[in-house]
Amino acid sequence: MMEHVPLNFPFLAAALLVGISFYILIFKRNLIKLIMGIGMLASGVNLFLVALGYRAGGNAPIYTDVPEGPMVLPVPQALTLTSIVINVAVLALMLTMVILIYRHTGNIDSKKSRILKG
Amino acid sequence: MRQVIGLIVLLVVIAFLVSGMLQFIHPFGYPPSDIDDYIIEKAQEETASNNVVASVVFDYRGFDTLGEATILFTAVTGVLLLLRTVKRKEKNS
Amino acid sequence: MLSKIVRTAANQLILFILIFGLYVIAHGHLTPGGGFQGGAVIVSGVVMLLVAFSSKELKKSLRERTLSVMESSGALIFIGLAFAGIGIAFFYNFLVGTPIFGRIPVTGPNPGDIWTGGVIPLMNFAVGLKVVAGLSAVVLAMALFSSGEEIEE
Amino acid sequence: MDKLLTYSPILIIAIPLAVAFLIPLISRAGGKARNALVIASLAFVEFLVIILARDIYLNGIHIYTLGAIAPDLALPGGVMVPIRIILEVDAMSIFMGIIWATVSLTAAIYSLSHMARETGQTRFYTLSLLMVAGCFGMIFTGDLFNLFVFLEITSISGAALIAFRTRFADAVEGGFKYIVISAVAGLMFLFGVGLLYAQYNSLNIGFLASVMQYSMLDKIALTLFLMSLTIKTGMVPLHMWYPDSYSVAPANITAMLVITSHACMYAVFRVCFSLYGITLGVAALGWIVVIIGLLTMFVGVTMAVFQTDVMRFMSYHAISQMGYMWLGVGVGLAVLGNPEALATYGRDAIGGGIFHILNHAMYKPLLFLTAGALYHRTATRDLNKMGGLGHNMKFTLILYIIGTLSIAGIPPLNGFASKFLIYESVYQFNPVLAVVAMLVSIITLASFTKAFQSAFTGPQLPEYKDVKEVPKPMLIGMGILAAGIIFTSIFPGLVLEHIVYPATDALINQAAYVNGIMGGIP
Amino acid sequence: MIESPSGFWEPVVWIIAAIVALLIAYFIQRRGEKTYKKGVQSETFLMGNPKLSEGETHVRAHNIYWGFFEGLKKYYVPTINAHTGIINDHLVWLTAGIAIVIIILFIAGGI
Numbered sequence: 001m002m003e004h005v006p007l008n009f010p011f012l013a014a015a016l017l018v019g020i021s022f023y024i025l026i027f028k029r030n031l032i033k034l035i036m037g038i039g040m041l042a043s044g045v046n047l048f049l050v051a052l053g054y055r056a057g058g059n060a061p062i063y064t065d066v067p068e069g070p071m072v073l074p075v076p077q078a079l080t081l082t083s084i085v086i087n088v089a090v091l092a093l094m095l096t097m098v099i100l101i102y103r104h105t106g107n108i109d110s111k112k113s114r115i116l117k118g
Numbered sequence: 119m120r121q122v123i124g125l126i127v128l129l130v131v132i133a134f135l136v137s138g139m140l141q142f143i144h145p146f147g148y149p150p151s152d153i154d155d156y157i158i159e160k161a162q163e164e165t166a167s168n169n170v171v172a173s174v175v176f177d178y179r180g181f182d183t184l185g186e187a188t189i190l191f192t193a194v195t196g197v198l199l200l201l202r203t204v205k206r207k208e209k210n211s
Numbered sequence: 212m213l214s215k216i217v218r219t220a221a222n223q224l225i226l227f228i229l230i231f232g233l234y235v236i237a238h239g240h241l242t243p244g245g246g247f248q249g250g251a252v253i254v255s256g257v258v259m260l261l262v263a264f265s266s267k268e269l270k271k272s273l274r275e276r277t278l279s280v281m282e283s284s285g286a287l288i289f290i291g292l293a294f295a296g297i298g299i300a301f302f303y304n305f306l307v308g309t310p311i312f313g314r315i316p317v318t319g320p321n322p323g324d325i326w327t328g329g330v331i332p333l334m335n336f337a338v339g340l341k342v343v344a345g346l347s348a349v350v351l352a353m354a355l356f357s358s359g360e361e362i363e364e
Numbered sequence: 365m366d367k368l369l370t371y372s373p374i375l376i377i378a379i380p381l382a383v384a385f386l387i388p389l390i391s392r393a394g395g396k397a398r399n400a401l402v403i404a405s406l407a408f409v410e411f412l413v414i415i416l417a418r419d420i421y422l423n424g425i426h427i428y429t430l431g432a433i434a435p436d437l438a439l440p441g442g443v444m445v446p447i448r449i450i451l452e453v454d455a456m457s458i459f460m461g462i463i464w465a466t467v468s469l470t471a472a473i474y475s476l477s478h479m480a481r482e483t484g485q486t487r488f489y490t491l492s493l494l495m496v497a498g499c500f501g502m503i504f505t506g507d508l509f510n511l512f513v514f515l516e517i518t519s520i521s522g523a524a525l526i527a528f529r530t531r532f533a534d535a536v537e538g539g540f541k542y543i544v545i546s547a548v549a550g551l552m553f554l555f556g557v558g559l560l561y562a563q564y565n566s567l568n569i570g571f572l573a574s575v576m577q578y579s580m581l582d583k584i585a586l587t588l589f590l591m592s593l594t595i596k597t598g599m600v601p602l603h604m605w606y607p608d609s610y611s612v613a614p615a616n617i618t619a620m621l622v623i624t625s626h627a628c629m630y631a632v633f634r635v636c637f638s639l640y641g642i643t644l645g646v647a648a649l650g651w652i653v654v655i656i657g658l659l660t661m662f663v664g665v666t667m668a669v670f671q672t673d674v675m676r677f678m679s680y681h682a683i684s685q686m687g688y689m690w691l692g693v694g695v696g697l698a699v700l701g702n703p704e705a706l707a708t709y710g711r712d713a714i715g716g717g718i719f720h721i722l723n724h725a726m727y728k729p730l731l732f733l734t735a736g737a738l739y740h741r742t743a744t745r746d747l748n749k750m751g752g753l754g755h756n757m758k759f760t761l762i763l764y765i766i767g768t769l770s771i772a773g774i775p776p777l778n779g780f781a782s783k784f785l786i787y788e789s790v791y792q793f794n795p796v797l798a799v800v801a802m803l804v805s806i807i808t809l810a811s812f813t814k815a816f817q818s819a820f821t822g823p824q825l826p827e828y829k830d831v832k833e834v835p836k837p838m839l840i841g842m843g844i845l846a847a848g849i850i851f852t853s854i855f856p857g858l859v860l861e862h863i864v865y866p867a868t869d870a871l872i873n874q875a876a877y878v879n880g881i882m883g884g885i886p
Numbered sequence: 887m888i889e890s891p892s893g894f895w896e897p898v899v900w901i902i903a904a905i906v907a908l909l910i911a912y913f914i915q916r917r918g919e920k921t922y923k924k925g926v927q928s929e930t931f932l933m934g935n936p937k938l939s940e941g942e943t944h945v946r947a948h949n950i951y952w953g954f955f956e957g958l959k960k961y962y963v964p965t966i967n968a969h970t971g972i973i974n975d976h977l978v979w980l981t982a983g984i985a986i987v988i989i990i991l992f993i994a995g996g997i
Binding site for chain 4: 887888893895897898900901904943944945946947948950951954955958961962965966968969970971973975976977979980983984987988990991992994
């Protein structure tokens with residue numbers, strides 16, 4: 001049981017995940033790495049949402065043969081489930097578009113494979 | 119130049135997020151919970167389901183789940199739309 | 212098209228994956244899980260088949276048209292269940308207290324009863340059907356595209 | 365009829381969804397049945413929106429609690445906190461709803477013949493209806509996470525539709541830029557929602573507005589909301605993806621995407637006025653929005669002057685017209701703190717900005733559709749290759765002239781009426797802003813004259829000797845918008861009194877929005 | 887009829903005034919030169935050079951406002967260079983916007 005967590009460790013981890021994914025989004029020109037960065041950003045946000053709902057020493061909010069004790073908050077878990085599925089859908093569409101970009105221009109570098117500018 | 123600007127703004131954003139996460143948010147493990155207490159307490163007789171998360175997903179916030187299923191449907195339709203008629207294009211060209 | 216050992220093992224394993232996925236879908240209102248999770252489990256089995264056999268082989272048994280019809284019907288069942296309660300309110304859980312899935316469990320910890328949950332198990336099944344059809348359609352389309360196959364309209 | 369009125373907020377969202385799920389099955393019966401179903405459902409949604417609007421202007425805010433024992437009971441079971449998702453439709457929401465219903469119906473009629481030669485029409489119409497439903501959800505919902513979900517629906521369907529012509533590389537590139545920007549913006553928005561949920565343990569806009577304290581986390585959340593929503597509206601300096609994406613889509617899709625960016629702008633207003641409202645009694649946010657508006661107007665129009673791709677040219681003009689709305693509403697936001705300034709010119713400024721949304725939502729889709737008509741006949745978007753098309757495409761020429769005069773703010777067309785309000789009220793706030801706004805309007809007229817001259821006038825080019833007028837459905841689609849422009853031009857006071865000022869007051873009056881949810885609870 | 891803090895706008899009055907002005911202009915034009923021969927005087931005069939074919943006489947789009955663009959090069963060159971169509975740069979702008987706005991809100995304070 002992690003009753004006494006020093007300095008909100010999971011929230012800090014979520015913030016750092018968001019920061020690292022922004023580093024990837026800014027500095028990585030490879031489109032696949034860009035999509036990986038968006039996936040990391042989504043996992044950071046999901047970690048933050050799920051960490052919001054944790055209650056010290058709580059069980060999963062399911063009454064089937066649950067032991068005594070408090071229950072963690074159910075709503076953030078539902079939000080996280082929704083956001084995970086949304087992220088899956090977005091990633092699928094992005095990867096499809098990267099496949100098509102590669103078919104058309106022959107590379108997946110965001111600088112070499114661009115046509116529209118100015 | 120671009121690298122320097124990117125790093126600076128990135129560090130500013132990370133600093134604000136981390137300060138917010140460390141100082142201003144509630145201590146981890148002790149969240150404010152009036153809605154969730156109501157749901158945990160009433161879910162069994164209102165939605166007749168043992169799994170409170172399922173009752174939130176499909177009853178209390180079922181509209182979000184409809185939107186979520188719609189997003190999946192949208193993405194699948196979009197993928198099948200974008201990956202269509204490739205052979206025909208290659209035949210033409 | 213991998214070796215014969217892999218194909219035989221996949222042929223055996225797909226049964227267990229299907230059964231486990233269906234269990235996760237069916238017990239979504241009692242245990243952790245639900246439509247999305249169970250559907251993802253079954254789609255992992257489809258991906259295993261796609262790896263073991265080639266996409267041409269799989270296209271013979273699973274066609275995109277069938278998959279899209281399955282997905283649309285799943286979505287229609289879901290939104291239809293939501294519409295069915297519109298006499299009171301959209302998304303009203305109208306099956307609570309009725310003989311089908313209508314039993315109300317005792318408050319507090321209990322062993323669990325499959326006939327509870329109102330519309331939640333039905334919605335789980337609809338969502339599971341939709342997720343299975345949709346994600347397998349995406350995976351199959353990508354595999355067919357990268358192998359240069361024709362993707363039907 | 366009365367029950368239909370009660371259920372109309374959810375039916376407006378759910379009917380396009382259900383029809384979109386139904387289309388892959390219906391399309392077995394052939395294309396005609398599918399198109400008829402699409403047009404019929406959109407017309408029915410338009411009818412529902414109109415009766416709902418009439419009731420809202422008479423009786424005030426409608427709420428719809430999903431899954432409760434009674435739809436209009438926001439707080440079932442006597443709890444003090446809204447548990448379920450609540451749709452809250454006030455005058456501002458229904459204002460956007462009227463615009464969106466009309467433009468989507470118009471674009472659907474237009475696409476009947478504009479898309480006739482393309483493949484994959486079934487999935488095209490499915491995604492269009494999903495986009496309609498998603499934007500209606502964004503407009504009508506009163507729940508932050510629900511707003512995020514519908515924002516994602518709109519973004520994903522929009523990205524797939526932008527990349528519809530996959531045989532061109534630039535279409536796929538535009539779609540990819542749109543989906544990446546939308547995904548990052550959506551996740552930032554979700555992070556902000558999580559920050560608010562961590563403090564107040566609620567997701568309902570009305571309840572959050574009643575307990576908002578404007579603490580540090582609220583400031584971070586406000587920043588995330590602002591940036592993640594304004595990047596979807598193409599605000600300078602976050603506008604660079606906007607022309608790339610909007611210029612490669614089919615014209616009817618671009619006409620709808622313009623209104624989706626207006627819906628994101630509506631979400632910004634909702635967050636600034638209804639969620640934070642008076643608690644941010646600082647002029648800083650208002651000045652940020654005003655300066656953003658000036659930059660947006662000026663950079664957009666100056667970048668548009670030398671464009672030669674007609675759709676790209678109009679996309680930059682869409683950016684620059686957004687600046688007027690930011691300017692007007694920003695002035696109102698800056699004086700939200702002191703009531704007498706708000707009464708003298710702040711309300712007029714916000715009203716001018718919102719009236720400009722209405723006008724822009726009529727003439728910018730009209731111009732995009734005329735550009736699509738040019739593409740339909742000449743199969744190119746390059747203005748350098750066009751010329752002398754006015755000899756054969758006379759109706760398109762007339763509609764283009766109407767749109768041009770309206771966007772340039774030439775009296776007596778409606779563009780002038782809204783710009784007049786913005787000039788007058790902004791002048792009292794700060795004269796320099798009004799001068800810049802008029803300069804931008806002049807450059808707009810000049811650049812549209814350029815496009816007019818190079819596309820329509822001049823001698824008949826040999827390659828376009830036998831080009832014909834576009835088919836009837838496209839002319840009907842454009843004609844509906846032109847008729848709206850003419851009506852708004854002749855009766856601006858009527859529209860302003862009955863549609864625009866109620867929306868303005870609904871934005872300013874935060875207490876009414878909160879009471880719509882919290883009922884009698886103090 | 888729109889009432890604004892300092893003025894009003896009534897389109898119908900404006901249209902009537904415009905029609906009256908058009909009529910006056912038409913009458914003035916009626917009293918103009920009668921000996922105008924349409925076929926001859928409406929032709930383009932090219933210093934006696936041979937008549938160009940259609941399409942060559944049409945002024946293309948990129949020629950219009952060329953001087954405007956040349957005159958404002960100091961503004962245009964950096965602005966266009968800022969519009970690199972690279973997606974990473976758009977995200978840099980987004981991050982910079984977040985940083986700037988959050989700093990302004992943090993300094994400006996509030997209630």
